[in-house]
Amino acid sequence: MNRFALILISLTAGCSMAPKYVQPEPPVPPAWPVGDAYLKQSGEMPPVVSYRDLFTDSRLQQIIEQALLNNRDLRIAAANIASARAQYRVNRANILPQINTSAGYTYSDNATNRNTGGNTGFSNSGSRYTADVGTTAFELDLFGRLRSLSDAALQRYFGTEAAARSTRLTLVGDIADAWLTYAADQSLLKIAQDTATSAERSVKLTRLRLEGGIAPRTDVRQAEQVLATAQADLAEQRTAIAQDINALQLLVGAPVDPALLPPSIEEVTGAVLELPAGLDSSILLRRPDVMQAEYELRAANAEIGAARAAMFPRISLTGLASLASTALSSLFTGGAFSYSAGADVSYSIFSGGGARAGVAQSKAQRDAALATYEKAIQSAFREVADALARRGTINDQFRANRNRVEAAADTYRLTDARYRGGIDTFLSSLDAQRSLYSARRSDIATQLVRASNLVSLYRALGGDALIEEQRQ
Template sequence: MKTLKNRWAILAAMALPIAGCSLEPSYERPGPAVPGQFPVGGPYPALPVSGAQPVRYTDIFRDPRLQTIIGRALANNQNLQVALGNVRSARGQLRSARADLLPSFTGLAGASVARNRGAAQGFGGAGGGVTQIYNASAGLTAFEIDLFGRVRSTANAALNEYLATEAGVRAARLTLVGETASAYYTLATDRSLLAIAEDTVRSAQRSVELTRARLQGGIIGRTDLRQAETILQQARADRADLTAVVAQDRNALELLVGAPVTDAELPQSIETADPLLAELPAALDSRILLARPDVVQAEYTLRAANARIGAARAQFFPSISLTGLVGFASNALGSLFTNSGFTYNGGADAGVPLFDGGFNRGNLETTQAQRDIAVAQYRLTIQTAFREVSGALARRGVIAEQYAAQLALQEAAADTFRLSDARYREGIDGFLTTLDAQRTLYGARRSLALTRLVRADNLVTLYRTLGGADLVPEASIAPPDAPRGSEVLRGER
């Protein structure tokens, strides 16, 4: 039995992976190619430099109805389900690549019976010319010793691709939250515009009735009646259009949520939804962009491309594969598992690339080009993020002044319309002055509602472009500076 144990030890040692060198290029994060801080001065708000962290959507969107809708969208949205499916697919590919790091054993068992008509007595000593063979074995099939890190580089590439896909899910969730909030505020604004149109229809209808009565009394001409009808018909047309738009807004919101939305969950108006928005923290610097999910995804993609260079370089060097078989064979089932029935064999094959027609060199050039493309895409992703945040900050710096001006304009237009209408009723002014005042008020009310939407959308854009911190548990995606290779593999559950 001691000899048997020694044989098993020898074969087990042959199956262990031999640590080899890695031919992967040393990874260094590319410079972001953007300024260290966001623009200041002019339309931009004053931002003290600090390491502010991404905010949670519940800190910005404090409307309980909107929070409920966002939660349902994160659970039901079909585009997000596609992204989650991609994560499961990448996880499977990672496990397949990781499996190549370990030997694969296969167990076999069999029995055969043969009759030799020309033999006087069988090999087994029973049944005349009948031969019986029983066997049970375990084999090691072509396990590659990773001398030059090809298998490990391939596994590292698969790991980074998996992490990039997980970061992509976070990016999809961030986009979904932004689109859902934007659709919510768009619906609220269109409901406000519809209410303004309905209010204007009622006001214009009263003006038409008054003008018609004065026309019948011979006080005014027919022109005043026609002028009064213009604002009425315009408001009626807007009301019909906005009725359809509100229905379309609701359909768009339900598509994002992935389920019907009840009337109780819908905003009544932008005037009721807008006050439930909170301001973003004022202290920001551009380093926050490195945590944005699409930037994280781009860096993991770059790391994967860097690892594939190591695998391509290893193709130029020899490869060694181990094979082995241990088991038992006997012509009698009862004596199968005995020392006399033990059998084993092992071997090693070495392959050296002699001539491949330039395949390996072309493969290396391809992987190097893909790495260069990934570097450019990583930098472009950061530059795009910087532009998006800078543009949103430029709007944020002036939106308060714009809103105050629109509010003052509506108040002035409302007062002008009241005075003009009173003067027309007293016969002091013609209806044209009242008509102009009513049109100005109608436009001012619409502009104020749309300015509220711009303010809400600006905060949605800032939240989305700065990157949310609450969409994926922190432990589910390793940060870009996390330990690589086997340390990450061992740490994954």
């Protein structure tokens, strides 16, 4: 009978009452949007590449590598992984019996007998040695409650690793954006300097013309307005560049070598290569944040099994082996040995529906995790679609802005020459100068958007070879 019970226990232990996990279908279209705003995509699955394959400038690569070593968010993520791993081990250990051992020594003296000289026929005086080893309240996991909790902890550990990969992916993209923004601000600073220099010449020229009786005082005041505007923009760009450096240093977690910073956005136009998006939106399932949401869904699914198992009786085993003797030399003899074993069964006859409510709660949490997972996929789809829409139109915008700069520059040269020749008013030259200034700034902004769009697509697709290697 005992052997049959042991066989039955071994067969039923570890059975899970959790629902079978089935990966939900992605709640997004199978392909990316098409239309006038989108480039035609290749039908191939985008490769899993390293950031080094896309960010080709060695200066940017060095900054990213420095950040991967020093960034505090990555250190926090690493600590969270260690904590989740330890929590899984704690839950896993609950499945196994905990064996404890103890040893003791006591000495007692019957003071009454010693003082009166009496003899009662027995003595309470002397030494006593004990040694115990055993397990207490080891729960037989007949219905898989402990295993379900262990599996939930394991899935959350995996989710924490995915969160760390997401942090790394975001960090790489943020550094690339900050580096490009610094380059654009350097270009805007040069434009402001050029405009201020040109405005200073205009002020000097109009003052000379005023002193010669050729130009009215309004020309001088208008030229001074352009100069003041350029000087204000110059101060603003200096502030922006200083703040760009501060942002980079925060991301890197250490000072950034000035030699690694780009001098202009024009100089780093080809620093970011294109990553083909492909036609199949299922690539979103490899994004770290989507994977993290799925691991949380798996954990919630496992917790349903733990809640269901909690509705059934719990069986706990207790075993104790003891050695006791009045002499240390005879402690390990056969006569000093004793043992005991027992089993306890606990079951709540009435709990006011608490156990069923626990199952209902775990199912509701699973439903919430499912909705979170689906929303993560939908948000990822939107990010990729937005990046593709911007990518499909940015080159047209860039060419149009370049044509605008060329036309504005030519207009300014002609109107300025006509003003100097006394043919046009200074107002015409002033308007042309302002148009050129605006066109040049718009051109820089477009170049930044075009480069940042490639960074956004890299981040939205969520595939980095180094990240994938860490996952494996």
